[in-house]
Amino acid sequence: MDFAISVKNLSKKYDNGFQALDGVNLDVKKGEIFALLGPNGAGKTTLISTICGIVQPSSGHVEVLGHDNQSQYRKARSHIGLVPQELTTDAFETVLNTVSFSRELFGKAKNAAYIEDLLKKLSLWDKKDTQIRMLSGGMKRRVLIAKALSHEPDILFLDEPTAGVDVELRKSMWEQVRQLQETGVTVILTTHYLEEAEEMADRIGVIRKGKVILTESKKTLMEKLGKKELVLDLYKPLMTLPDDLKNLDITIVTDGMQLVFTYDPLKEDNGVVSLLEKLKEYGVKCKDFNTRQSSLEDIFVELVGESS
Amino acid sequence: MNLRGVSAIYKFEMSRTFRTIGQSLASPILSTILYFIVFGSAIGSRITDVDGVSYGAFIVPGLIMLTVLSQSISNASFGIYFPRFSGTIYEMLSAPLSFVEMVLGYVGAAATKSMMIGLIVLATAGFFVDLEIKHPIWMLFFLTTTCITFSLLGFIIGIWADGFEKLQLIPLLVITPLTFLGGSFYSISMLPDIWQKISLLNPVVYLVSGFRWSFYESSDVSLGVSVTMILVFLSLCIGIIAWIFKTGYRLKN
Ligand SMILES: Nc1ncnc2c1ncn2[C@@H]1O[C@H](COP(=O)(O)OP(=O)(O)OP(=O)(O)O)[C@@H](O)[C@H]1O
Ligand SMILES: [Mg+2]
Numbered sequence: 001m002d003f004a005i006s007v008k009n010l011s012k013k014y015d016n017g018f019q020a021l022d023g024v025n026l027d028v029k030k031g032e033i034f035a036l037l038g039p040n041g042a043g044k045t046t047l048i049s050t051i052c053g054i055v056q057p058s059s060g061h062v063e064v065l066g067h068d069n070q071s072q073y074r075k076a077r078s079h080i081g082l083v084p085q086e087l088t089t090d091a092f093e094t095v096l097n098t099v100s101f102s103r104e105l106f107g108k109a110k111n112a113a114y115i116e117d118l119l120k121k122l123s124l125w126d127k128k129d130t131q132i133r134m135l136s137g138g139m140k141r142r143v144l145i146a147k148a149l150s151h152e153p154d155i156l157f158l159d160e161p162t163a164g165v166d167v168e169l170r171k172s173m174w175e176q177v178r179q180l181q182e183t184g185v186t187v188i189l190t191t192h193y194l195e196e197a198e199e200m201a202d203r204i205g206v207i208r209k210g211k212v213i214l215t216e217s218k219k220t221l222m223e224k225l226g227k228k229e230l231v232l233d234l235y236k237p238l239m240t241l242p243d244d245l246k247n248l249d250i251t252i253v254t255d256g257m258q259l260v261f262t263y264d265p266l267k268e269d270n271g272v273v274s275l276l277e278k279l280k281e282y283g284v285k286c287k288d289f290n291t292r293q294s295s296l297e298d299i300f301v302e303l304v305g306e307s308s
Numbered sequence: 309m310n311l312r313g314v315s316a317i318y319k320f321e322m323s324r325t326f327r328t329i330g331q332s333l334a335s336p337i338l339s340t341i342l343y344f345i346v347f348g349s350a351i352g353s354r355i356t357d358v359d360g361v362s363y364g365a366f367i368v369p370g371l372i373m374l375t376v377l378s379q380s381i382s383n384a385s386f387g388i389y390f391p392r393f394s395g396t397i398y399e400m401l402s403a404p405l406s407f408v409e410m411v412l413g414y415v416g417a418a419a420t421k422s423m424m425i426g427l428i429v430l431a432t433a434g435f436f437v438d439l440e441i442k443h444p445i446w447m448l449f450f451l452t453t454t455c456i457t458f459s460l461l462g463f464i465i466g467i468w469a470d471g472f473e474k475l476q477l478i479p480l481l482v483i484t485p486l487t488f489l490g491g492s493f494y495s496i497s498m499l500p501d502i503w504q505k506i507s508l509l510n511p512v513v514y515l516v517s518g519f520r521w522s523f524y525e526s527s528d529v530s531l532g533v534s535v536t537m538i539l540v541f542l543s544l545c546i547g548i549i550a551w552i553f554k555t556g557y558r559l560k561n
């Protein structure tokens with residue numbers, strides 16, 4: 001298997017002694033969309049920065065399409081486009097200038113047609129002569145995306161691309177990411193949100209406290225972790241379950257006043273309707289009900305619980 | 309070699325210069341004029357010729373050096389400090405660009421700018437005094453090497469600084485005194501013996517002396533010594549920069 005990115009035993013201890021990455025191993029396949037999922041401070045940005053050559057690793061290795069990112073940094077870096085988390089731009093440059101600058105910086109010959117097409121796709125063409133400081137946050141984000149794509153990279157890193165982006169733009173962004181994937185670009189994005197990873201990614205890596213604690217195809221992960229719970233408040237306490245409900249994932253809590261049914265929301269037949277019908281058959285009446293999905297934190301707790 | 313990358317940085321820096329061309333030129337030209345009014349005309353008229361050169365003409369090389377030193381340092385230090393400060397340096401560091409190429413871009417642009425300003429100051433001085441340049445090639449040699457050396461120094465300061473105060477600190481506390489005491493406005497032979505010896509520890513003395521020699525063939529130290537000293541200083545700066553890049557000091561945390 002050829003990997004787009006292959007990270008081996010990567011560790012990073014910052015000068016202040018903080019261990020931001022702790023023996024990370026990670027392979028990203030060519031052409032996939034990979035989501036790096038983790039809470040604030042997990043080390044997502046540090047990992048990306050180390051792969052891209054912005055942060056010096058304390059130990060370990062990174063290969064980009066087979067090129068070591070230290071000894072063959074030119075080859076490694078020329079394949080990568082990076083959209084940073086922070087909106088860092090040259091405020092006084094115009095959109096067209098800053099995007100052309102990026103292409104040149106990566107050593108690529110001028111290609112006005114490509115840049116024009118890129119800016120049009122990102123709805124920036126009519127702003128091409130505007131200074132970046134006069135753009136809105138969402139537009140600045142798109143300028144950064146244009147800069148990252150200006151040199152036609154094979155691998156695109158998006159560090160929290162949807163922070164501060166409205167629903168519509170988010171949708172069009174995902175659409176563009178999928179189009180990029182169709183042209184063979186590998187995309188690695190970070191996010192705090194399970195839903196986002198779920199919507200976009202082929203595979204998901206979960207990072208916590210500088211460790212990648214799991215990488216899994218989205219399908220497997222959602223099956224494992226994306227469970228939903230239906231909580232039913234009962235009129236009368238129920239001490240034991242009727243026999244043909246015993247094979248379902250139901251627990252009785254608060255002295256029989258509540259039933260908690262755990263199910264998989266991704267399944268076509270998730271069992272919620274038939275459970276409610278059966279309860280009615282048995283004459284168990286519900287006062288109220290609500291559903292809840294395990295939050296990212298719950299998932300981490302579960303994962304950490306599993307692995308320890 | 310990623311020459312396109314180098315030229316991208318160079319052009320970026322130069323366009324930053326030209327965007328503020330008025331400010332870039334106004335201050336050095338104005339201060340040159342002030343120096344001429346104060347030192348050249350007001351005080352200079354009471355000072356006898358130095359080494360057979362009128363005092364007004366005598367201070368021209370020193371004045372150019374003064375401008376070029378501070379311009380080189382401030383251009384180069386700001387050029388690299390600002391992307392560090394704003395965060396846009398991420399792009400430089402993630403590009404397929406060696407550190408040498410990065411330096412070529414930044415220092416090249418800073419040196420070009422201060423060279424231009426140096427020549428403009430020279431032209432301005434031409435309005436006030438009769439100039440003669442006996443060794444134009446040597447003049448350009450000293451001007452160029454000084455611009456490059458001090459742009460390198462500025463680059464080092466821009467990487468070392470972790471705040472705008474520090475960016476100002478070295479130029480203010482070190483460079484300004486050294487240039488004023490570096491024989492810009494006097495020949496160090498006018499000083500008492502002990503101060504002459506102390507002056508020889510000041511690297512700026514060698515620059516000004518060599519530069520002035522290229523104009524008038526009069527100098528405080530011999531040409532060979534001047535050339536050697538400036539090359540030593542140049543190598544020192546290159547050495548420090550090589551070390552910075554090897555260790556990633558203040559660039560990659
Ligand atoms: N330059 C630095 N010096 C010291 N510690 C740092 C530095 N940069 C980051 N850290 C620390 O490393 C940890 C990981 O930071 P990182 O930015 O990689 O997290 P993240 O997963 O991207 O978080 P977020 O979701 O908030 O963006 C944090 O605890 C942070 O405080
Ligand atoms: Mg981050």
